[in-house]
Amino acid sequence: MSTWQDLVTASLIGTERAEVPRPGIPGMPPVDDGASGDPAALLLDQAALLTAAHRAGRRPDHAEPLAQAAPDPRPAVSRAAARRLARMLGGEQPDLLVEWLTAVVARGQRVPAQLLPALLDWASRHAPRRLVAEAAGPRARWLAWLNPAWQFVLVESPAGDDAWRVGTTVDRREYLAALRARDPGAAAGLVAGSWDMAGAGERAAFLDVLAKSIGPDDEPLLEAALDDRAEEVRGRASHLLAGLPGSALGRRMAERARGRLRLEGDVPGLRLAVFPPTGTDAGMRRDGIPPGPPGGRSGPADWARLMLEMVALTPLGTWTRELGLSAARIVSVPADPWTPVLFIGWSRAAVGQGDAEWTAALVNRALTSLPAPADPSRYSPAELQPLWHLARRADPSLGAPGALAEPGPDTPQEVRDAIGVLRFRYDMLKELDDDHGAS
Amino acid sequence: MAPDAPSQRTAQQLASGRAWPVTGAAEPGALWGECRGSAAMPYRTLVDLSGPAYRCSCPSRKFPCKHVLALLLLWADGAVRDDPSGPPDWAGSWLAARAGTANRAQPGETAEPKDPKAAARRAEQREARVAAGLAELDRWLCDQARQGLAVSQKYGYAHWDDIAARMVDAQAPGLADRLRALASVPHSGAGWDGRLLEEYALLRLLAVAYRRQAELAPPLRETVRSRIGFSRRQADVLADGPPVRDRWQVLARRDLEQERTRVRRTWLRGAETGRNALLLSYAAAGQAFGDSLAVGTEADADLVFYPGAVPLRALMKTGHEAYRGGPPAGDTIAGLLACYAAALAADPWLESWPAVLDVTPARRPAPAVSDAAGDAVPLHPGAGDCWPLFALSGGHPVTVAGEWTPRGLWPLTAWDEGGTAVPL
Numbered sequence: 001m002s003t004w005q006d007l008v009t010a011s012l013i014g015t016e017r018a019e020v021p022r023p024g025i026p027g028m029p030p031v032d033d034g035a036s037g038d039p040a041a042l043l044l045d046q047a048a049l050l051t052a053a054h055r056a057g058r059r060p061d062h063a064e065p066l067a068q069a070a071p072d073p074r075p076a077v078s079r080a081a082a083r084r085l086a087r088m089l090g091g092e093q094p095d096l097l098v099e100w101l102t103a104v105v106a107r108g109q110r111v112p113a114q115l116l117p118a119l120l121d122w123a124s125r126h127a128p129r130r131l132v133a134e135a136a137g138p139r140a141r142w143l144a145w146l147n148p149a150w151q152f153v154l155v156e157s158p159a160g161d162d163a164w165r166v167g168t169t170v171d172r173r174e175y176l177a178a179l180r181a182r183d184p185g186a187a188a189g190l191v192a193g194s195w196d197m198a199g200a201g202e203r204a205a206f207l208d209v210l211a212k213s214i215g216p217d218d219e220p221l222l223e224a225a226l227d228d229r230a231e232e233v234r235g236r237a238s239h240l241l242a243g244l245p246g247s248a249l250g251r252r253m254a255e256r257a258r259g260r261l262r263l264e265g266d267v268p269g270l271r272l273a274v275f276p277p278t279g280t281d282a283g284m285r286r287d288g289i290p291p292g293p294p295g296g297r298s299g300p301a302d303w304a305r306l307m308l309e310m311v312a313l314t315p316l317g318t319w320t321r322e323l324g325l326s327a328a329r330i331v332s333v334p335a336d337p338w339t340p341v342l343f344i345g346w347s348r349a350a351v352g353q354g355d356a357e358w359t360a361a362l363v364n365r366a367l368t369s370l371p372a373p374a375d376p377s378r379y380s381p382a383e384l385q386p387l388w389h390l391a392r393r394a395d396p397s398l399g400a401p402g403a404l405a406e407p408g409p410d411t412p413q414e415v416r417d418a419i420g421v422l423r424f425r426y427d428m429l430k431e432l433d434d435d436h437g438a439s
Numbered sequence: 440m441a442p443d444a445p446s447q448r449t450a451q452q453l454a455s456g457r458a459w460p461v462t463g464a465a466e467p468g469a470l471w472g473e474c475r476g477s478a479a480m481p482y483r484t485l486v487d488l489s490g491p492a493y494r495c496s497c498p499s500r501k502f503p504c505k506h507v508l509a510l511l512l513l514w515a516d517g518a519v520r521d522d523p524s525g526p527p528d529w530a531g532s533w534l535a536a537r538a539g540t541a542n543r544a545q546p547g548e549t550a551e552p553k554d555p556k557a558a559a560r561r562a563e564q565r566e567a568r569v570a571a572g573l574a575e576l577d578r579w580l581c582d583q584a585r586q587g588l589a590v591s592q593k594y595g596y597a598h599w600d601d602i603a604a605r606m607v608d609a610q611a612p613g614l615a616d617r618l619r620a621l622a623s624v625p626h627s628g629a630g631w632d633g634r635l636l637e638e639y640a641l642l643r644l645l646a647v648a649y650r651r652q653a654e655l656a657p658p659l660r661e662t663v664r665s666r667i668g669f670s671r672r673q674a675d676v677l678a679d680g681p682p683v684r685d686r687w688q689v690l691a692r693r694d695l696e697q698e699r700t701r702v703r704r705t706w707l708r709g710a711e712t713g714r715n716a717l718l719l720s721y722a723a724a725g726q727a728f729g730d731s732l733a734v735g736t737e738a739d740a741d742l743v744f745y746p747g748a749v750p751l752r753a754l755m756k757t758g759h760e761a762y763r764g765g766p767p768a769g770d771t772i773a774g775l776l777a778c779y780a781a782a783l784a785a786d787p788w789l790e791s792w793p794a795v796l797d798v799t800p801a802r803r804p805a806p807a808v809s810d811a812a813g814d815a816v817p818l819h820p821g822a823g824d825c826w827p828l829f830a831l832s833g834g835h836p837v838t839v840a841g842e843w844t845p846r847g848l849w850p851l852t853a854w855d856e857g858g859t860a861v862p863l
Contacts, residue, residue: 004633011584011588012589013587014584015584016585016586040581040582040583041577044581044639044643045647047637048640048641048643051641051787052783056783058779058780060773060776061814061815062815063802063803063809064801065799065801066799066801066802069833069834113831114827114861114863115827116826117830139830143826146802147824
């Protein structure tokens with residue numbers, strides 16, 4: 001190699017100033033000077049000969065072998081599911097990855113190895129890392145050992161008590177979530193015991209952890225949180241209580257809702273008359289209905305907002321009971337000009353209460369004809385946002401072929417997107433149940 | 440779609456009817472216009488919206504240039520009217536060629552000779568131009584060696600683009616491509632000086648070989664000529680060469696983006712003959728490739744090879760049937776290096792050679808693959824981290840296909856434990 005290096009050095013300096021070395025190659029005649037005797041040409045000719053010689057005469061290197069990854073007994077997801085995962089990691093419906101990963105873990109399957117690097121990159125930027133670590137299995141731990149950026153998967157799953165006492169906010173949250181999964185009561189007790197010492201952000205985070213599996217035992221804590229100093233805590237508490245079947249808040253909201261919707265007319269010309277609240281009292285504000293702007297006018301615009309907030313927190317069963325109709329019927333009764341307000345309020349309530357019947361009714365309603373908004377030419381994002389949530393929380397069987405009507409040419413893009421999400425979720429879960437190896 | 444903000448600004452200034460005495464549009468999706476500029480002749484601008492593809496007679500090196508952008512802005516404003524008489528002559532031929540052969544563009548391919556005498560005269564002229572161009576290249580290369588390569592790190596792209604442009608004028612496009620690619624070598628990290636010297640040395644070897652082509656055996660002469668840029672017509676290749684029938688395993692695929700075209704390299708290996716083959720396909724920038732050979736399948740097909748000292752590039756004459764195949768048989772690293780050495784002995788300019796190896800990836804002392812005998816070769820630094828390859832292996836041996844080059848292995852395909860090909 002030193003002969004080659006001599007040539008490189010001479011070529012860097014240039015033959016105007018450097019002598020051209022004359023390296024001999026074993027078994028080869030010396031390079032002909034050529035008729036010109038140009039040292040530059042001689043340098044290049046020798047370099048060509050040595051280039052061919054060292055490329056062709058290359059010897060193998062040696063490399064340190066790596067330890068082998070522990071085996072993962074779980075079968076990989078089907079090839080169709082693997083292709084879908086690649087598309088999701090590439091930016092198609094990425095917010096459904098959590099649902100996909102949860103479904104993979106629940107079915108005892110694993111992520112195909114070649115997609116682990118992209119998945120780990122995604123997880124290093126987004127939560128939930130623990131779910132990713134579980135779906136990815138021992139092969140991901142082996143990779144994390146090679147690439148420090150992925151070391152989060154090496155964190156032991158049941159974080160020790162230290163994580164709670166001295167850990168970061170994320171550590172504490174994950175500890176609480178793990179404890180909640182093992183022993184819900186102990187987690188609630190831990191939250192109650194730590195409540196007064198925690199900052200507003202952390203109190204809100206506690207409620208987010210509890211929110212995944214809220215139960216009647218959590219009601220006293222949530223009811224107390226309605227009086228919290230921080231607005232973000234109060235808002236979460238009222239939202240969670242509204243979604244808790246049989247809660248006192250739900251009963252209070254049902255009481256306030258009484259008589260606010262009435263059916264008028266006969267069956268073909270049936271319509272809903274709306275009697276909105278025209279102001280808030282202390283009890284309403286405590287339960288999560290924000291007052292209007294201070295000194296603001298209490299006009300019809302504000303009444304619509306109050307009605308919407310009230311509907312969003314009221315148990316959906318209230319309406320079916322009061323009106324004596326099914327959810328599908330109620331959402332199709334015209335209520336102009338209140339239809340958009342009711343649609344948004346019900347949609348929020350359906351998301352919060354996880355009500356499958358109302359969700360299906362609202363999605364189908366959106367598909368056949370969205371409630372006419374004030375300006376028929378466009379829907380505001382606020383009006384269509386509940387649909388975004390609905391499509392992600394609804395029973396995925398709504399995405400099955402034939403379960404929903406085909407969107408017409410006038411269907412707004414947001415509704416098409418929602419249907420796209422539902423179809424995507426149906427397909428992605430079905431794929432995971434298909435036979436392995438099928439494509 | 441503007442290449443940069445200044446282009447967009449100047450394009451907006453240009454997008455007024457006054458600067459454009461002639462504009463028109465015709466189905467399907469063709470726009471043309473003449474733009475008054477500083478030159479005496481107006482610039483002629485063409486857009487094929489289906490690509491999109493563009494062409495403009497201006498000397499700008501930006502792509503698309505401001506004239507193309509301005510024409511598109513005019514069109515978006517509804518200021519370009521449909522012209523029922525169709526595109527003018529200067530526009531029509533390019534648009535028609537694009538419409539007909541968008542996916543089959545073969546750079547450097549010559550048209551069917553109409554008049555044998557004229558064709559012979561053109562061929563003679565071309566040989567003379569190439570010879571003059573190569574003499575100029577040889578002088579340029581020797582100048583580089585005389586002045587020293589140390590200054591190369593200070594040069595911009597223009598240093599290589601200028602000599603490349605002269606090779607285009609000399610009708611030696613193969614050399615032009617090779618020269619243009621050199622601009623990045625001085626900034627390619629440690630060892631750049633040796634790599635640049637290798638390239639200059641091999642280019643001079645090509646110039647010398649062309650000068651002395653009469654002394655070369657016909658296959659080597661073909662290799663030299665094809666590397667310079669003399670291309671054979673596909674029809675002639677198909678007519679001249681004997682077809683080789685085999686079950687061709689589709690080993691790997693690599694797409695390369697060039698300035699205005701995309702090149703797809705598909706590597707095949709015959710299950711019976713063990714022969715390697717390389718299929719090239721071309722597409723305009725931004726367009727999809729027309730072919731459909733999926734990696735991991737096997738195609739029962741007749742291939743015809745381009746002549747050369749190491750016949751590698753091939754055309755598919757007749758495809759019989761394609762079906763899913765298992766992993767190909769892997770070589771050892773010693774076997775790969777021996778095959779590559781034999782190929783280099785016949786064609787010293789050979790850069791990429793197909794590799795199929797049964798190996799385990801390793802990280803130290805540098806990313807590499809290692810076989811059962813303990814032999815290792817490095818991974819190509821340009822191939823990145825290759826994490827999917829490591830993930831698939833998990834420290835166990837895998838079958839890997841890729842391109843072997845002087846800088847290392849560029850892995851392209853690996854087969855998982857179920858025998859399914861996974862593009863990397």
